[in-house]
Amino acid sequence: MGSRYTDAEWSMFIEEVEHDLKVSSEPYSCPSIRSSGFTKTIDHTLLKLETKAVQIDELCAEARVNGFASVCVRANFVHQCAADLRGSGVRVACVVGFHEGTHDLLYKLQEAKTAIQSGADELDIVINYLELQARKYNSIYQELVALRSQAQHPVQLKLILETSQLNRSQIIAGCAMAAAAGFDFVKTSTGFNGPGATVENVRLMAACCQKLAEGNGPGRKRMQVKASGGIRTLEDAVKMLEAGASRLGTSGGVWIAREAKEKAEQGMSTNGAVYGEGRRPSLQTRLFTDY
Numbered sequence: 283m284g285s286r287y288t289d290a291e292w293s294m295f296i297e298e299v300e301h302d303l304k305v306s307s308e309p310y311s312c313p314s315i316r317s318s319g320f321t322k323t324i325d326h327t328l329l330k331l332e333t334k335a336v337q338i339d340e341l342c343a344e345a346r347v348n349g350f351a352s353v354c355v356r357a358n359f360v361h362q363c364a365a366d367l368r369g370s371g372v373r374v375a376c377v378v379g380f381h382e383g384t385h386d387l388l389y390k391l392q393e394a395k396t397a398i399q400s401g402a403d404e405l406d407i408v409i410n411y412l413e414l415q416a417r418k419y420n421s422i423y424q425e426l427v428a429l430r431s432q433a434q435h436p437v438q439l440k441l442i443l444e445t446s447q448l449n450r451s452q453i454i455a456g457c458a459m460a461a462a463a464g465f466d467f468v469k470t471s472t473g474f475n476g477p478g479a480t481v482e483n484v485r486l487m488a489a490c491c492q493k494l495a496e497g498n499g500p501g502r503k504r505m506q507v508k509a510s511g512g513i514r515t516l517e518d519a520v521k522m523l524e525a526g527a528s529r530l531g532t533s534g535g536v537w538i539a540r541e542a543k544e545k546a547e548q549g550m551s552t553n554g555a556v557y558g559e560g561r562r563p564s565l566q567t568r569l570f571t572d573y
């Protein structure tokens with residue numbers, strides 16, 4: 283779908299997606315907490331502005347040891363992460379337009395270019411959700427398409443919708459925009475603006491991804507869902523995976539992996555918390571050193 287489509291035409295397409303959208307309450311199958319596939323769902327995240335280089339080294343070491351999918355950092359740490367993680371199989375994800383999403387296109391393009399040149403494998407890009415609220419669909423689409431051409435495959439693109447700021451229809455519109463522009467994932471939240479991932483929103487996004495892939499509209503590749511923001515426990519993680527997420531963005535990955543390992547060793551169900559020594563980070567905690 284090109285720029286010849288008006289906002290009104292985009293609206294019609296989005297309404298079609300919303301019409302009869304079936305959101306399943308059945309759990310999706312997800313990797314066993316005993317398997318390496320479980321820790322491979324985690325993007326080990328550290329995005330606080332005051333992050334120090336030594337904390338990034340530790341983040342990367344933890345990602346290697348636990349076999350996480352990626353580390354998710356700001357652009358200034360991508361080069362360091364790429365060096366730390368060379369040969370490990372752990373990918374480097376970089377946020378773009380973080381966390382407001384309202385930066386202009388040239389800024390976002392430059393940030394994306396720098397991140398890729400520094401070694402990023404994945405970009406987590408914040409949508410301009412103010413434009414989404416205002417139904418400026420064509421403007422959003424143009425931005426996403428420009429970013430997709432700047433960051434071509436095999437770089438994976440995730441679109442952060444900031445679901446706490448959106449209603450149901452706006453979340454569906456965000457998924458439709460991402461699919462039309464050829465993104466690989468839709469992601470719930472930055473973790474810095476309102477409540478993070480909810481089961482309800484993850485289910486909705488998973489249903490949208492399925493419907494968009496099956497439909498005749500633009501963007502027929504099946505996108506995946508990344509749940510992020512406020513995921514702190516093994517129980518949170520399993521709930522999000524069962525709701526349809528295949529990737530989890532969390533600054534609590536080490537705790538979640540530890541809890542999974544302990545439960546696997548003790549043969550316990552996922553109900554009933556077993557925590558390791560120390561203090562679990564709170565919902566507000568994004569300080570790596572709080573661990």
Ligand SMILES: O=C[C@H](O)COP(=O)(O)O
Nearest residue numbers: 472473511512531532533
């Ligand atoms: O993208 C990931 C989020 O920023 C992580 O949020 P969190 O610090 O609440 O886990």
